[in-house]
Amino acid sequence: MKDGIHPESNYVIFRDTSCGKTFRIRSTCKPTETxxxxxxxxxxxxxxxxxxxxxxxxxxxxxxASNEGRVARFNKRFGKRGQKISQEN
Structure with missing residues (x-):
C-alpha cells in the first residue's frame, strides 16, 4: 500500500441502542464520544x-408473510378470469 493515501483505522466501539449490544472493531470513523x-x-x-x-x-x-394469504389474493384477482377462459373453450 502507498503511504499517506489510506485513512488511519483504529479500534472503535459500536453500540446498538435498541438492545445495548456493543462491538469492538477497527474503523476509520472518528466519533466524539468515548x-x-x-x-x-x-x-x-x-x-x-x-x-x-x-x-x-x-x-x-x-x-x-402467509403463503395462504398470497394464494387467496392471487385467486381473487386472477382466478375468476382463468375460469372464464377455460369455461368458454
Missing part, C-alpha cells in the same frame, strides 16, 4: 439505531 471497554481501555463510541444483534432478519424474529 466509552471504557471490557479490557479497561477507553475507545471512541458510535451509537447505532440497529445492528445485526437487533435486526429482525438476523435474529430470526422477522414477520413471515
Amino acid at each position: 466509552i471504557v471497554w471490557d479490557d479497561g481501555e477507553t475507545y471512541p463510541l458510535v451509537n447505532l439505531d440497529i445492528s445485526s444483534a437487533s435486526h429482525p432478519i438476523y435474529t430470526g424474529e422477522q414477520r413471515k
Whole structure:
C-alpha cells in the first residue's frame, strides 16, 4: 500500500441502542464520544439505531408473510378470469 493515501483505522466501539449490544472493531470513523471497554481501555463510541444483534432478519424474529394469504389474493384477482377462459373453450 502507498503511504499517506489510506485513512488511519483504529479500534472503535459500536453500540446498538435498541438492545445495548456493543462491538469492538477497527474503523476509520472518528466519533466524539468515548466509552471504557471490557479490557479497561477507553475507545471512541458510535451509537447505532440497529445492528445485526437487533435486526429482525438476523435474529430470526422477522414477520413471515402467509403463503395462504398470497394464494387467496392471487385467486381473487386472477382466478375468476382463468375460469372464464377455460369455461368458454
